[in-house]
Amino acid sequence: MSFLTIIVATDKQGGIGINNSLPWHLPEDLAHFKRSTSGHAIIMGRKTFDSIGRALPNRRNIVVTRNSDWAHDGVEAVTSLQAAQELLTEDRAFIIGGAQIYQQALSLADQLIITEIQEDFTCDAFFPKIDPEKWEETNRESHCSEKNRLNYAFVTYKKK
Numbered sequence: 001m002s003f004l005t006i007i008v009a010t011d012k013q014g015g016i017g018i019n020n021s022l023p024w025h026l027p028e029d030l031a032h033f034k035r036s037t038s039g040h041a042i043i044m045g046r047k048t049f050d051s052i053g054r055a056l057p058n059r060r061n062i063v064v065t066r067n068s069d070w071a072h073d074g075v076e077a078v079t080s081l082q083a084a085q086e087l088l089t090e091d092r093a094f095i096i097g098g099a100q101i102y103q104q105a106l107s108l109a110d111q112l113i114i115t116e117i118q119e120d121f122t123c124d125a126f127f128p129k130i131d132p133e134k135w136e137e138t139n140r141e142s143h144c145s146e147k148n149r150l151n152y153a154f155v156t157y158k159k160k
């Protein structure tokens with residue numbers, strides 16, 4: 001079984017998206033996402049893939065969709081999260097969203113890497129509540145964005 005990490009950026013209310021895109025522009029978080037996921041498999045919902053629009057380089061791209069005809073260059077498509085997990089031969093894989101996939105993957109994941117942005121944004125997609133009985137914070141790095149003065153932290157949670 002691969003070690004499964006959920007990676008996500010959230011606002012203060014757990015918001016993660018609006019109109020199938022990100023509510024904020026935080027280049028430091030995009031760089032952190034690239035650093036964290038490069039060289040690994042990434043699993044995403046079809047809507048998140050649409051919002052990115054292409055397979056991400058240097059990563060094995062796996063897209064979950066109920067449409068068995070769906071296909072895209074550079075992507076392996078599967079019809080369930082379980083099927084995605086069964087494809088994995090790597091030591092590590094990342095669940096990269098969106099809301100539907102995070103909701104279903106939370107019970108399967110071993111680790112959460114969350115960029116907690118200390119602001120409120122208008123969102124229509126949310127990350128599920130993290131149960132402190134099940135998840136333990138193990139690392140926190142606080143930062144302030146040079147570009148737009150947003151305060152944020154890279155936070156790691158391990159499953160208890």
Ligand SMILES: NC(=O)c1ccc[n+]([C@@H]2O[C@H](COP(=O)([O-])OP(=O)(O)OC[C@H]3O[C@@H](n4cnc5c(N)ncnc54)[C@H](OP(=O)(O)O)[C@@H]3O)[C@@H](O)[C@H]2O)c1
Pocket residue numbers: 007008009010015016017018019020021022044045046047048049051064065066067070078079080081096097098099100101102104125
């Ligand atoms: N802040 C962040 O870190 C972050 C990260 C990623 C995404 N996002 C945001 O999240 C939002 C998108 O989230 P979302 O919840 O709307 O969509 P999503 O989770 O990305 O994708 C949903 C789609 O995944 C497929 N799916 C879901 N469950 C499935 C299952 N059990 N079996 C087979 N297929 C399944 C379906 O595709 P079909 O309809 O094709 O069947 C469904 O429509 C966007 O706003 C995006 O920007 C934010």
